[in-house]
Amino acid sequence: MTIAATDGAARTGELTTARGMIRTPAFMPVGTAGTVKAMYPEQVRALGADVILGNTYHLMLRPGAERVAALGGLHVFANWPHPILTDSGGFQVMSLAGLRKLDEDGVTFQSHLDGSTHRLTPERSLEIQALLDADIRMQLDECVRLPASRQEVERAMRLSLRWAERSKAAFGETRERALFGIVQGGDQPDLRIESAEGLAAIGFDGYAIGGLAVGEPQDVMLAMLDTTVPALPADKPRYLMGVGQPDDIVEAVARGVDMFDCVLPTRAGRHGVAYTRFGKLNMKNARHAEDPRPLDEAMDWAPSRDYSRAYLHHLVKSGELLAGMLLTWNNLAYYQHLMAGIRAAIAEGRYAAFVAGTKAGWARGDLPPL
Amino acid sequence: MTIAATDGAARTGELTTARGMIRTPAFMPVGTAGTVKAMYPEQVRALGADVILGNTYHLMLRPGAERVAALGGLHVFANWPHPILTDSGGFQVMSLAGLRKLDEDGVTFQSHLDGSTHRLTPERSLEIQALLDADIRMQLDECVRLPASRQEVERAMRLSLRWAERSKAAFGETRERALFGIVQGGDQPDLRIESAEGLAAIGFDGYAIGGLAVGEPQDVMLAMLDTTVPALPADKPRYLMGVGQPDDIVEAVARGVDMFDCVLPTRAGRHGVAYTRFGKLNMKNARHAEDPRPLDEAMDWAPSRDYSRAYLHHLVKSGELLAGMLLTWNNLAYYQHLMAGIRAAIAEGRYAAFVAGTKAGWARGDLPPL
Numbered sequence: 001m002t003i004a005a006t007d008g009a010a011r012t013g014e015l016t017t018a019r020g021m022i023r024t025p026a027f028m029p030v031g032t033a034g035t036v037k038a039m040y041p042e043q044v045r046a047l048g049a050d051v052i053l054g055n056t057y058h059l060m061l062r063p064g065a066e067r068v069a070a071l072g073g074l075h076v077f078a079n080w081p082h083p084i085l086t087d088s089g090g091f092q093v094m095s096l097a098g099l100r101k102l103d104e105d106g107v108t109f110q111s112h113l114d115g116s117t118h119r120l121t122p123e124r125s126l127e128i129q130a131l132l133d134a135d136i137r138m139q140l141d142e143c144v145r146l147p148a149s150r151q152e153v154e155r156a157m158r159l160s161l162r163w164a165e166r167s168k169a170a171f172g173e174t175r176e177r178a179l180f181g182i183v184q185g186g187d188q189p190d191l192r193i194e195s196a197e198g199l200a201a202i203g204f205d206g207y208a209i210g211g212l213a214v215g216e217p218q219d220v221m222l223a224m225l226d227t228t229v230p231a232l233p234a235d236k237p238r239y240l241m242g243v244g245q246p247d248d249i250v251e252a253v254a255r256g257v258d259m260f261d262c263v264l265p266t267r268a269g270r271h272g273v274a275y276t277r278f279g280k281l282n283m284k285n286a287r288h289a290e291d292p293r294p295l296d297e298a299m300d301w302a303p304s305r306d307y308s309r310a311y312l313h314h315l316v317k318s319g320e321l322l323a324g325m326l327l328t329w330n331n332l333a334y335y336q337h338l339m340a341g342i343r344a345a346i347a348e349g350r351y352a353a354f355v356a357g358t359k360a361g362w363a364r365g366d367l368p369p370l
Numbered sequence: 371m372t373i374a375a376t377d378g379a380a381r382t383g384e385l386t387t388a389r390g391m392i393r394t395p396a397f398m399p400v401g402t403a404g405t406v407k408a409m410y411p412e413q414v415r416a417l418g419a420d421v422i423l424g425n426t427y428h429l430m431l432r433p434g435a436e437r438v439a440a441l442g443g444l445h446v447f448a449n450w451p452h453p454i455l456t457d458s459g460g461f462q463v464m465s466l467a468g469l470r471k472l473d474e475d476g477v478t479f480q481s482h483l484d485g486s487t488h489r490l491t492p493e494r495s496l497e498i499q500a501l502l503d504a505d506i507r508m509q510l511d512e513c514v515r516l517p518a519s520r521q522e523v524e525r526a527m528r529l530s531l532r533w534a535e536r537s538k539a540a541f542g543e544t545r546e547r548a549l550f551g552i553v554q555g556g557d558q559p560d561l562r563i564e565s566a567e568g569l570a571a572i573g574f575d576g577y578a579i580g581g582l583a584v585g586e587p588q589d590v591m592l593a594m595l596d597t598t599v600p601a602l603p604a605d606k607p608r609y610l611m612g613v614g615q616p617d618d619i620v621e622a623v624a625r626g627v628d629m630f631d632c633v634l635p636t637r638a639g640r641h642g643v644a645y646t647r648f649g650k651l652n653m654k655n656a657r658h659a660e661d662p663r664p665l666d667e668a669m670d671w672a673p674s675r676d677y678s679r680a681y682l683h684h685l686v687k688s689g690e691l692l693a694g695m696l697l698t699w700n701n702l703a704y705y706q707h708l709m710a711g712i713r714a715a716i717a718e719g720r721y722a723a724f725v726a727g728t729k730a731g732w733a734r735g736d737l738p739p740l
Contacts, residue, residue, distance in 0.1 A: 038691040063684045071680050292441050310441050314433045321408040
């Protein structure tokens with residue numbers, strides 16, 4: 001990756017892949033099962049997303065990695081000819097799958113769809129990600145929910161390090177695709193450092209920070225970033241997995257993180273929640289029912305500008321598909337707008353002022369009632 | 371309306387409204403509750419729809435006609451600055467509402483949403499349609515499902531004629547908006563003629579043919595058109611309500627019908643069904659699961675050209691919102707493509723050949739399996 005500018009620990013640059021360039025700091029919309037829910041792929045691209053995420057767990061179960069490969073890979077399948085990052089599947093095995101059994105070699109689990117039994121190992125995860133032909137692939141790791149005992153966190157971190165080694169071997173020597181290792185270590189600073197240094201010694205194309213935003217307070221997450229990021233190679237991208245709220249993102253960028261993914265903007269959009277410069281709005285709330293004002297007419301995307309709050313409220317209350325379509329669009333547009341602002345501010349050496357201004361907007365809150 | 375060309379009984383022309391021109395024969399996508407389900411309004415327009423339909427029944431219950439009026443009318447509310455036709459609400463009272471009681475003056479019914487009691491009369495229906503500010507408004511009528519006794523059909527037709535008179539009076543003298551009467555009379559030719567002549571004597575801006583496609587075979591529907599259309603004024607638009615399948619549309623156009631609306635393309639799209647030049651495809655069917663071919667790549671709309679059948683199958687099976695979004699888009703595009711073909715064929719005096727060619731495509735059926 002090339003770093004064009006830094007501002008404190010924050011940095012902006014470009015990560016080059018065979019399918020195109022990723023501007024960092026980057027937010028990656030989540031395309032769980034080969035679709036960013038309620039969005040056409042052209043729309044996601046037009047909002048400024050350089051890369052989307054695909055979930056190995058979902059895709060291996062349906063339609064199956066071998067089928068996607070036979071159909072030309074995930075880019076062709078999902079009509080997204082731009083970079084794709086896939087996770088390893090491990091996180092969702094832990095959060096979604098039925099009965100599961102972890103051993104040194106991998107994890108056996110039951111599909112949440114039909115109860116069928118499947119197995120993921122570091123090698124099989126990389127094989128699936130190769131079948132999907134992801135541009136950026138992740139090692140299989142074990143992510144522990146916090147709070148957890150030091151013993152449990154340490155065991156999972158050590159296992160993840162051994163799996164990192166096997167993942168590197170399984171990935172092979174290709175330079176056309178990238179493999180990221182994943183730092184674990186829970187809320188234990190020394191374990192985080194041991195994990196980061198262990199991964200750096202193996203050598204990856206990028207480093208993810210996993211096991212955060214899994215139940216701990218924000219200050220714990222930020223403290224772990226303060227500890228972990230300096231232990232990672234400065235010339236490689238850093239990816240904070242599954243994060244997060246806009247406020248988490250601006251704070252993590254200040255600590256040197258380059259990449260993010262999160263289901264919040266898409267999931268919230270399907271549940272009637274709009275992200276704006278002035279915080280989150282629940283469009284189901286009756287106070288919007290007769291409000292002719294748009295969400296935020298200064299923003300140049302249609303859902304924020306061309307539809308009244310009253311109409312959005314009506315769509316949400318009526319269960320109309322257009323509600324999720326418009327609010328997801330708005331939320332992803334807001335996230336990409338935020339990332340573009342972050343990149344410009346770092347490039348111009350005014351990141352602290354940008355963060356202060358952005359937080360002042362969130363703190364101001366929504367428009368007063370009419 | 372101006373009639374630019376005729377070919378047999380078929381005709382093509384333009385119907386002018388204060389908000390724009392409607393090319394006929396026209397298919398009107400159904401925007402039930404102020405949204406054509408799973409479509410952005412700009413998309414509906416871009417496909418060639420000159421007019422959409424709004425349902426008085428749905429909108430009077432939620433968000434309420436007075437609220438829509440306070441918000442600037444349905445065009446502003448739904449972000450559709452083009453012509454809108456509203457129905458009278460009567461049909462959905464009969465098909466959706468709970469407990470209902472019809473009397474000479476109107477109908478009292480319970481909302482299917484919350485059981486609350488409401489009343490529609492010819493005057494209140496027109497008042498609601500004025501609050502919505504519809505460009506084309508419909509008289510309240512009583513539609514009888516077939517089969518029904520002659521006595522029942524006759525009673526409902528006579529009541530509808532009396533309501534037509536009251537609707538005309540309630541509509542008033544405005545020339546900026548249009549009011550259509552509705553022919554009833556079930557499957558009884560003499561009653562259809564009596565209804566059509568009665569409405570023509572009152573005088574409307576257009577004439578709808580109601581009470582068809584309500585359970586009777588297609589040949590009965592077409593026979594009723596053969597009977598009814600010649601009894602209607604030649605210089606006014608004729609609208610066959612709630613119709614229909616593509617095959618119904620081409621046959622009705624051949625009999626002199628100018629306007630259509632139907633939920634089929636949108637509803638089918640949300641249920642995994644694609645309309646194509648070669649008939650309907652159920653994308654849930656396992657034969658599509660590994661098929662890399664698009665629906666019909668000769669068509670110039672994205673859902674037909676840019677996505678594989680395997681992907682559409684995957685989206686439908688996975689319950690992804692994008693399934694309904696892509697298939698609704700495809701189906702409305704196909705319907706508008708069909709209407710454009712119909713208009714061009716009539717203008718060029720080759721409508722019979724167009725119908726034969728179109729039917730040959732449907733009869734050919736889908737591509738053979740790979």
